[in-house]
Amino acid sequence: MTAMNMIQALNSALDVMLAKDPNVLVFGQDVGYFGGVFRATEGLQKKHGMTRCFDAPIAESGLVAVGIGMSVYGLRPVVEIQFADYIYPAYDQIVSEAARIRYRSGGDFHVPLTIRTPYGGGIYGGQTHSQSPEALFTHVTGLKTVVPSNPRDAKGLLISAIEDNDPVIFLEPKRLYSGPFDGYHDRPVQPWSKHGLSEVPDGYYSVPLGEAAVVREGSAVTVLCYGTMVHVALAAAEATGIDAEIIDLRTLIPLDIKAIVRSVQKTGRCVVAHEATQTSGYGAELSALVQEHCFYHLEAPVQRVTGWDTPYPHAFEWDYFPGPDRVAEGMRRALAS
Amino acid sequence: MTAMNMIQALNSALDVMLAKDPNVLVFGQDVGYFGGVFRATEGLQKKHGMTRCFDAPIAESGLVAVGIGMSVYGLRPVVEIQFADYIYPAYDQIVSEAARIRYRSGGDFHVPLTIRTPYGGGIYGGQTHSQSPEALFTHVTGLKTVVPSNPRDAKGLLISAIEDNDPVIFLEPKRLYSGPFDGYHDRPVQPWSKHGLSEVPDGYYSVPLGEAAVVREGSAVTVLCYGTMVHVALAAAEATGIDAEIIDLRTLIPLDIKAIVRSVQKTGRCVVAHEATQTSGYGAELSALVQEHCFYHLEAPVQRVTGWDTPYPHAFEWDYFPGPDRVAEGMRRALAS
Amino acid sequence: MRNRGTLSLHIPEPHNRPGDAPDFSNILIPPAGALERPPIDANARALSPYAYTLIRVLDAEGRAVGAWNPHLEPQALIKGLHDMMLTRAFDERMYRVQRQGKISFYVKSTGEEAVSVAAAHAVEASDMCFPAYRQQGFLIARGYPLIDMMCQCFSNVRDPIKGRQLPVMYSASSHNFFTVSGNLGTQFPQAVGWAMASAYKNDDRIAVSFIGDGTTAEGDFHHALNFAAVYRAPVVLNVVNNQWAISSFNGIACGEEATFAARAIGYGLPGLRVDGNDFLAVYAAEQWAAERARANLGATLIEHYTYRAEAHSTSDDPSRYRPTDEWQAWPLGDPVARLKQHLIHIGAWSEAEHQALSDEIATLTRETQREAETIGTLATGSRPAKATMFEDVYEEIPWHLQAQMKEAGV
Amino acid sequence: MRNRGTLSLHIPEPHNRPGDAPDFSNILIPPAGALERPPIDANARALSPYAYTLIRVLDAEGRAVGAWNPHLEPQALIKGLHDMMLTRAFDERMYRVQRQGKISFYVKSTGEEAVSVAAAHAVEASDMCFPAYRQQGFLIARGYPLIDMMCQCFSNVRDPIKGRQLPVMYSASSHNFFTVSGNLGTQFPQAVGWAMASAYKNDDRIAVSFIGDGTTAEGDFHHALNFAAVYRAPVVLNVVNNQWAISSFNGIACGEEATFAARAIGYGLPGLRVDGNDFLAVYAAEQWAAERARANLGATLIEHYTYRAEAHSTSDDPSRYRPTDEWQAWPLGDPVARLKQHLIHIGAWSEAEHQALSDEIATLTRETQREAETIGTLATGSRPAKATMFEDVYEEIPWHLQAQMKEAGV
Ligand SMILES: Cc1ncc(C[n+]2csc(CCOP(=O)(O)OP(=O)(O)O)c2C)c(N)n1
């Protein structure tokens, strides 16, 4: 066990997999010699060799396409998209190709590709360094979508993603890279080293895809969240004293529906929280599922607490970010009736 | 008034706008001399001139980018994407550019671009000629998304889209081009000429964006639908005798929430139907909205009737397509409790 | 907006439209055998003239001439002729099957058979092909069972891809033939990735890919060339310039201003332009590029200059946008006729043998069709079990698809 | 998977890394004045040698030599010097402002000022610019108010784009300068569309666009060149090859195998390669391309060979990936110093005048900064009203955004 922040945990996952499996390789913009703009691949080229971890042209579509071709050969490529905001040029290769190849070939080919990308706000990155595009992947059959919220999960989930035989979109909440940011932007953020889930096994281990974690047990209201919002929801529960049950989904597709149903049937109330814009966000799917599975247990409408339906405006970082006050307000609305 | 099928109505809308506004121009793959693979632009090049309606390279991203540049100059371009399944290469230009330019420039620039594209199944087109990607646009702030279900709306909505000062994704249910297909694939389809809404004014008129149409009044259950599914829902109501209120949304963004709330408050039950895959589809947003706005009126969970969460498989056209039986089943489920 | 009358917008138009007499007088055709065959390690920039000419081996009399003559054994030539004829016969038959309403769609490769077949012959069976949708000749040349191709077109219970795709979208990992995509162009950079993987593993297999002239306009084309150049990927990138992309002539894809082979120049790659209806020229160019790739010298772009003799697909009617008799006027002729003429010229073939082969192929395709139809067609309702619809979305079926299977009653 | 040891994967690496002595001996620099200036209607293919050389006007002694000398009046040269110096001073100041924590981010253009400034001078004020994020020099040369640029960086209440974007993402329709995008490359084909619109309207305005060397790898680059060639769009497409894309040297973008100017060849467009640190050479090339475009002869691609003297942005530390003293070793020198030397050489400028101008600019930028800070900074909380956050998503605010405004309490 070593205390790691999220970047170190992700780096460790890549390191472990590069050492374990010669078919794993890592590439993307600035990931080679430099080690990535967020340092997630630092030292990997030096340790594992030039062809195991290298720089790539600024062509996200090309990156993914080449990763698909490598997958077809039999490798397990891990591609980094520098910011999730820049994944759209690759959207066709992801949707029409990576996600469809197993199906359209009747199982003749498959694509064990992992696409890592930092997402989310809270870093004053403006509208092209803050987006949360998860719903654009959860709607695409054939993709798995994963969002870790702490170092231990980050490493274990990334290893699972690399070992998975289907394409995985691995969204890294960049605001959590250095610490468990809880949305109180005017307070100092504690470092990961003070957080229990920063204790990360040094070697190989995995956290299975498709299993949520109950990060706070409670009986008043269920909060469904992932990524940075897990810490925001915890802060909201603490601040309000509301006995919320907080579920960190960890994997959006496939979703751990059992954990959700179990909790909402218990609490009868539900809040869904994400940073992405509201309309057609993943929260809509969660809301729909909860009311389909738990209609007769629900005592109030499922509440969505999300980013506004605008781009992420640079000067309004904290007006946009759905912080603890807004989550608390959502919990109160869920409890109001 | 002339009886038109949907293609003729769309052609007429383009013809009227080309004649009315010298800033309107139309381009896309095979749309010039040939008149488009679905014939929507037939005769327009000959009538209005080479530079008003012309062929473009097979580069959807380039098409949209060039349309954006033209919009910035002051034109109102109408771009055709040959099938909605091929819009993904343009996704970055649509999401990061067309949808964001007004916002990111503080209103300094805007993009009055219309993107027309045939979508949906029912023509044995296989998985790359049958997709319904509307939810990938409804999640994108800054875009409007429109889906007509009959010739009269098609022309009036397309004219509104062209005149709108924001980018509009105009999805044409290709199965309806020649007749009001109701999902009974083994019965002959009546031609549009036998349908009231094929009576289309010859000249200029518009149908406003953002207004739904109640195509069948009823009191037992509300069905929210658009495109081909409007006719399927009508057939399901007819077949079952269920007194459904059927709402043709016509515009997905901005949505006519008032029409929805009014109806669901009356019926207390709701079915949402679309061809797209279910998870994170637009139906999720509709379901979430209905339970947010009408929770205390709902007597049963909102039911989703959608395409399965698989690609559209060629040999299973009618197993995949959510036909009248499945909509009827959804209505029954909504009524069951 | 001002209007000072200086600029005007150019919209490219083909030389001939319906009603015009076909006219290919603008096409420059160098004589066969005129060009040197450079060494495979030639400097790419020095090769740039090859992007503006046509490598040709077969002359008008059916002689194989010049440095690019690959000097194939008669048996290899006859195999090439066989595969091209089989491809054409297969296309004819499936076209008729579509017209009879037994399949939903079909795409012929008539007139372009030399491109796919000679390419398949020039590379190793272990080399990986990333095809567009008009490379049935490649698959046939590799000996993939015709019956499997037909069952795919019929989407019947023996369709290897389980009824999932339109006809012609084959997938054959057994024959190193990648699953055909309905989305144009995507395979081109994937081939580069496969080739990079092969180099990464110090393997000796190379990748071969095909793209249409129209499709070169997609970003994928650029990504393929760029990644291939940066990482010196062992891949042969083929542009099939058959003059048309549905109704758009290749000027809309930028063929008016430059050749497609010339695109290679800007990436520092060799670009070869080849008479695509000359089996020997295609073979020779492909062989040169494959040798270069296998020697770790990187990628080559080859433009195959040919003509789409038939409609784009069964959904198309070319008489609406081009003179109906254009193919007859096409100056590079018919690849089958030209190779036949050559074989006769060298004394390895006769009209009688040709007729016999033709009959044999007709019988084979007819009987295979009968066999495939016995298994079933889309119309007879022979399909994989409905439950298979939910398989292969993921390696394992997740809960939400299981729930949907239940709802679908399977 | 087999492993027969034939192939290997090539990963490009720059010549020098931290710790190495900078070495540019591999760069071929032709003497200034060596090249002919072809007529603007020259055939594109005949121009291909221009893609492999460097158009240079200023020699080592500061003389303007050869056919590409644009023979500018001293006043125009002094204006050029002024604008480059102002750009550099503005960059310096905003960099310091960022280091003081008053703005979130900044991007300098140090060493590359000639590219943007000379281009702005060579085209008409009514021509439309589609910039990348490093063309502040273009906007400054067009006389856009510095105060507005600063207010944008401060995201304060006078920010013309209402606090919506990171610093440097200017938008100035008043100065025909398109809104800068954080997404690389997207502007390049948009510029082509604008130019097509201008041609469509028989206007005489042309478009000018800029893209980084690294960004040429995006599909957008290909789409821009291809649409420009097909429709002969009146546009000047500039590649700013400053050797680096964050930490990646231009070999990763394919600059190892060919020049970026050579990309033009495959589209049948002229591709010019220019000494990007030579104000006169950039001016001359841009002027040539603008005249060609305005004469309805279509697009030109210009590669500006220059060097990114500073970090990629304030988030970057180049000492981690390149020798720190590379810029000192850069053989094409400093564009400001070179133009100054030329002005002194022709007797139109003196050290004293230079110092005076430098002081004047320092005062101007300092006072503008003071004024901007008085209006407010991100830190002081001076921002547009919170309600504006919901504006400009659409022309009108739809109900769902109105509901969210209410929820946000505005
Ligand atoms: C991304 C994408 N855009 C559009 C289409 C529709 N489409 C199918 S074939 C075709 C023409 C292709 O022409 P070309 O590349 O020259 O190949 P050819 O048909 O001549 O073999 C088009 C536009 C598609 N399948 N995919």
Ligand SMILES: Cc1ncc(C[n+]2csc(CCOP(=O)(O)OP(=O)(O)O)c2C)c(N)n1
């Ligand atoms: C589509 C996209 N991908 C990646 C990035 C992240 N990024 C920002 S700047 C940059 C490097 C650009 O290099 P270059 O084009 O050479 O321009 P320069 O910075 O040298 O001016 C990268 C990779 C981005 N902004 N957009």
Ligand SMILES: [Mg+2]
């Ligand atoms: Mg073609």
Ligand SMILES: [Mg+2]
């Ligand atoms: Mg650069």
